[in-house]
Amino acid sequence: MKKTAIAIHGGAGTILRNRMTPEKEKKYKAGLREALILGNELLEKGGKALDVVEEVVKVLENNPLYNAGKGAVFAADGTHLLDASMMCGDTLKAGAIAGVRRVKNPITLARAVMDQSAYVMMVGEGAEAFAKQQGITFESEDYFFDQLRYDQWQRVKDTPMTILDHTDKGEKNFSTVGAVALDQYGNLAAATSTGGMTNKQFGRVGDTPIIGSGCYAENETCAVCCTGHGEPFIRSVVAFDVSRLMAYKGLSLEEAAKEVVMKKLVERDGEGGLIAVDREGNISLTFNCEGMYRGSMVSGGEGYVAIYGDE
Amino acid sequence: MKKTAIAIHGGAGTILRNRMTPEKEKKYKAGLREALILGNELLEKGGKALDVVEEVVKVLENNPLYNAGKGAVFAADGTHLLDASMMCGDTLKAGAIAGVRRVKNPITLARAVMDQSAYVMMVGEGAEAFAKQQGITFESEDYFFDQLRYDQWQRVKDTPMTILDHTDKGEKNFSTVGAVALDQYGNLAAATSTGGMTNKQFGRVGDTPIIGSGCYAENETCAVCCTGHGEPFIRSVVAFDVSRLMAYKGLSLEEAAKEVVMKKLVERDGEGGLIAVDREGNISLTFNCEGMYRGSMVSGGEGYVAIYGDE
Numbered sequence: 001m002k003k004t005a006i007a008i009h010g011g012a013g014t015i016l017r018n019r020m021t022p023e024k025e026k027k028y029k030a031g032l033r034e035a036l037i038l039g040n041e042l043l044e045k046g047g048k049a050l051d052v053v054e055e056v057v058k059v060l061e062n063n064p065l066y067n068a069g070k071g072a073v074f075a076a077d078g079t080h081l082l083d084a085s086m087m088c089g090d091t092l093k094a095g096a097i098a099g100v101r102r103v104k105n106p107i108t109l110a111r112a113v114m115d116q117s118a119y120v121m122m123v124g125e126g127a128e129a130f131a132k133q134q135g136i137t138f139e140s141e142d143y144f145f146d147q148l149r150y151d152q153w154q155r156v157k158d159t160p161m162t163i164l165d166h167t168d169k170g171e172k173n174f175s176t177v178g179a180v181a182l183d184q185y186g187n188l189a190a191a192t193s194t195g196g197m198t199n200k201q202f203g204r205v206g207d208t209p210i211i212g213s214g215c216y217a218e219n220e221t222c223a224v225c226c227t228g229h230g231e232p233f234i235r236s237v238v239a240f241d242v243s244r245l246m247a248y249k250g251l252s253l254e255e256a257a258k259e260v261v262m263k264k265l266v267e268r269d270g271e272g273g274l275i276a277v278d279r280e281g282n283i284s285l286t287f288n289c290e291g292m293y294r295g296s297m298v299s300g301g302e303g304y305v306a307i308y309g310d311e
Numbered sequence: 312m313k314k315t316a317i318a319i320h321g322g323a324g325t326i327l328r329n330r331m332t333p334e335k336e337k338k339y340k341a342g343l344r345e346a347l348i349l350g351n352e353l354l355e356k357g358g359k360a361l362d363v364v365e366e367v368v369k370v371l372e373n374n375p376l377y378n379a380g381k382g383a384v385f386a387a388d389g390t391h392l393l394d395a396s397m398m399c400g401d402t403l404k405a406g407a408i409a410g411v412r413r414v415k416n417p418i419t420l421a422r423a424v425m426d427q428s429a430y431v432m433m434v435g436e437g438a439e440a441f442a443k444q445q446g447i448t449f450e451s452e453d454y455f456f457d458q459l460r461y462d463q464w465q466r467v468k469d470t471p472m473t474i475l476d477h478t479d480k481g482e483k484n485f486s487t488v489g490a491v492a493l494d495q496y497g498n499l500a501a502a503t504s505t506g507g508m509t510n511k512q513f514g515r516v517g518d519t520p521i522i523g524s525g526c527y528a529e530n531e532t533c534a535v536c537c538t539g540h541g542e543p544f545i546r547s548v549v550a551f552d553v554s555r556l557m558a559y560k561g562l563s564l565e566e567a568a569k570e571v572v573m574k575k576l577v578e579r580d581g582e583g584g585l586i587a588v589d590r591e592g593n594i595s596l597t598f599n600c601e602g603m604y605r606g607s608m609v610s611g612g613e614g615y616v617a618i619y620g621d622e
Contacts, residue, residue, distance in 0.1 A: 092546050092579065098516075099434050119515045120542045123410050124435035126514020203437020204430045205409075212523040212548035231431045235403050237523035237551040244552070248559035268403065 004043035005182040005281035007296040008035050008056060010066045011175035012227045012273040015291030015307055025307065028065060032295040032305045035059040039181060040297040049181040049189035049223070050088045057084075057107040057191045060177035064146050068177040069105055070139075071146045072195025074153035080144045080195055082106040083209040085121075086114065089188030089217035096121040096209040100128055102144075104137040107193045110209075112136060120211065124203070149198070156199045176208055178225030180217070180277045188223035188277060190215045190239070196230075206230025212240040219279060221246040222253050227292070228265075228272010236264055242276060253277070257284040315354035316493045316592035318607040319346050319367060321377045322486035323538045323584040326602030326618055336618065339376060343606040343616045346370040350492060351608040360492040360500035360534070361399045368395075368418040368502045371488035375457050379488040380416055381450075382457045383506025385464035391455045391506055393417040394520040396432075397425065400499030400528035407432040407520040411439055413455075415448040418504045421520075423447060431522065435514070460509070467510045487519055489536030491528070491588045499534035499588060501526045501550070507541075517541025523551040530590060532557040533564050538603070539576075539583010547575055553587060564588070568595040 010032060039056040043049075061069025072080040084106035085096035095114025098121070103109050112134045113122055122130055131138070178192035192215050194208040207214035207230040214230070216239035217223035224239035238260055245256035257276055265272070266288050273287025275294060283296045290309060297303035321343060350367040354360075372380025383391040395417035396407035406425025409432070414420050423445045424433055433441055442449070489503035503526050505519040518525035518541040525541070527550035528534035535550035549571055556567035568587055576583070577599050584598025586605060594607045601620060608614035 087546075094546050099437065117513070118542065119513070120545045121516040121521075123514040123516055126410065126512065130513035201437065202428070202430070202441035203434040205432040205434055210432075210521060210523070211545050212521070212551060216548070231429070234431045234522050235398075235405050237527070237548065240523060240548040240551055241555070244555040244559060248555060 001299065002184045002186070003281040004040070004184055004299040005277050005283055005296070006036065006039040006043060006052065006056070006179065007275040007277055007283045007285060008032060008039065008060070008179045008294065009225065009227055009275045010060060010177050010293035012287045012292035013175060013271065013289050017308060028293055028307060029305045031063050031065050032293060033303065036295040036297050036303050036305065039179060040299065040303065043181060043183055044299050046184055048185070049183040049187045052181045052183065053086065053179040053189045053191035054107055054111050056179040057177055057193050058105050061105050061107060061193055066177045067175050067195045068193040070144055071149065072144055073149050073198040075196070076199045076201040079141060081200065082193070082195055083205060084110040084193035085209040085211060085215045086110050086191035087189065087211060087215055087217040089219040089223050092218060094120050094211045096211060097127045098123045098205045098209040099203050100124070100131070102138045102141060103128070103131055104139045104143070107191050109136050121209065152198050176227040178227060178275060180223040180225055180275055182277050182279065182281050186219060186279060188217045188219050188279065190217040190223040190225050192225040207233035207238070210234055212237050214239060216240045216243055218243055222276050222278045224274055224276040226272065226274045229270055232265060232268045232270030233272060236260070236268060236270060238265065238274065242274070253282045254284045257286040261286045261288050312610065313495045313497070314592040315495055315610040316588050316594055316607070317347065317350040317354060317363065317367065317490065318586040318588055318594045318596060319343060319350065319371070319490045319605065320536065320538055320586045321371060321488050321604035323598045323603035324486060324582065324600050328619060339604055339618060340616045342374050342376050343604060344614065347606040347608050347614050347616065350490060351610065351614065354492060354494055355610050357495055359496070360494040360498045363492045363494065364397065364490040364500045364502035365418055365422050367490040368488055368504050369416050372416050372418060372504055377488045378486050378506045379504040381455055382460065383455055384460050384509040386507070387510045387512040390452060392511065393504070393506055394516060395421040395504035396520040396522060396526045397421050397502035398500065398522060398526055398528040400530040400534050403529060405431050405522045407522060408438045409434045409516045409520040410514050411435070411442070413449045413452060414439070414442055415450045415454070418502050420447050432520065463509050487538040489538060489586060491534040491536055491586055493588050493590065493592050497530060497590060499528045499530050499590065501528040501534040501536050503536040518544035518549070521545055523548050525550060527551045527554055529554055533587050533589045535585055535587040537583065537585045540581055543576060543579045543581030544583060547571070547579060547581060549576065549585065553585070564593045565595045568597040572597045572599050
């Protein structure tokens with residue numbers, strides 16, 4: 001069996017030990033481990049990278065700990081506006097949705113856009129109409145409710161303030177979820193999903209559904225998912241830049257990720273990080289802030305789950 | 312005075328001489344020349360690249376010949392869904408809007424997103440609410456009406472078919488508009504705007520409002536605007552790829568544009584082209600289809616306007 005590899009994240013930011021309890025840490029790490037073990041099992045059984053990243057992101061979307069799907073943050077209008085995207089490194093096909101309401105698993109809608117339409121990206125009510133046509137599962141707004149997210153929103157509601165979920169001082173400082181994988185067939189894939197920023201206004205879209213910025217995959221180089229402050233990530237076309245540094249300058253995955261996250265994004269006040277995997281199963285979990293909820297596992301390995309920078 | 316340069320386009324595709332009359336050609340070229348001369352004048356007077364590309368795109372949006380602003384194609388619901396983006400090569404700031412209705416000049420809304428918000432991208436009704444708050448000019452749906460666009464839509468309405476405006480057999484085969492410029496201060500900028508595809512459904516978004524794909528600018532390399540079949544352009548992150556080939560492989564602007572448009576996009580069935588300018592005022596007008604409505608002018612020059620590949 002050829003080597004397989006998976007990496008996941010549940011957001012990055014100012015995640016500090018002194019705001020954590022051992023109990024909370026345990027919960028967060030258990031959520032990551034659950035997703036990671038599922039992904040690794042599917043890959044070891046011969047699952048395709050594209051299917052595996054979708055399944056793993058669904059698990060993270062269904063977990064209210066993370067700001068994606070159930071547990072997504074509140075937008076300014078009191079609803080949950082969901083963004084997601086995915087890309088197949090083999091075919092270079094991609095699917096993305098933005099500003100969608102009440103779709104249980106946004107990543108599955110992104111997958112449907114990719115597989116069942118001639119488009120790459122759909123937004124808003126149009127994307128919801130497509131979801132209905134495709135038989136995608138919707139939930140009531142109540143399904144997405146989370147008390148802590150609601151309390152976060154109440155503090156900034158009716159103000160022009162938005163808060164990056166991960167810089168809020170509350171307990172569940174997550175922002176985005178994502179997964180990248182290498183399967184037995186040498187294929188790479190990336191998938192990412194988010195509820196964006198608490199109290200976001202005006203149909204704001206971050207980097208998550210932007211192919212090239214929040215998500216990119218290409219078998220020749222790597223699969224990348226980003227998490228962080230969306231605006232500098234869009235302007236820096238982060239995911240594709242990592243891929244180009246490998247393709248055009250011959251950098252290793254780790255060198256390319258460091259160049260973009262630890263140099264370029266730092267210069268541009270782009271707080272956050274990324275997860276990435278290359279065709280040889282090398283994994284990079286790189287971030288320029290205090291912490292990133294993250295994990296990785298290669299076939300036959302025990303897996304690694306961590307939160308802070310020194311783990 | 313330092314050299315200035317501007318390039319514009321009004322769409323690319325299967326533009327054939329045998330479907331043209333001398334009169335139509337004249338009209339199309341006059342529209343391009345008008346925009347080009349304005350852009351060059353503003354640049355020679357000391358205008359900033361960012362302001363100039365906005366003004367030039369506004370002229371093209373206001374001209375019903377082009378599929379942007381007035382004269383935009385009809386979406387499946389009979390409205391006009393407008394996308395636009397722009398980027399400043401000096402600050403790397405960017406603004407983008409997608410799926411917006413009734414905004415007279417979508418590029419001006421993209422500029423407002425860039426200058427007056429903390430966001431890079433807004434979509435749908437949220438973006439419209441922001442436009443209202445900013446005092447952006449709206450028009451009635453009637454303003455955008457164009458008989459030929461309407462007739463094109465009638466032919467595919469109530470079918471699942473969409474048509475790329477430029478591959479339709481009608482007379483006004485335009486698709487997107489765009490402008491890139493170098494000003495006297497060495498700053499680059501790019502701006503692009505479109506109505507997308509006739510009968511597009513489900514809130515489809517093409518490459519035009521995607522920073523990195525349809526639009527990118529960075530003083531160290533180049534400013535790029537794309538026009539063509541949006542989906543392969545998104546998946547190939549075209550505009551940023553041109554910039555990366557210059558930055559990481561040391562290619563010239565023309566070499567980089569050719570590598571992406573004539574090789575990579577051709578392999579990926581990505582019909583279309585791009586306009587680009589670098590910090591030395593070199594201009595590339597590169598396309599892999601029969602024609603591209605295009606023009607360029609450097610300070611003190613006479614300017615160049617063309618439609619077909621052999622001009």
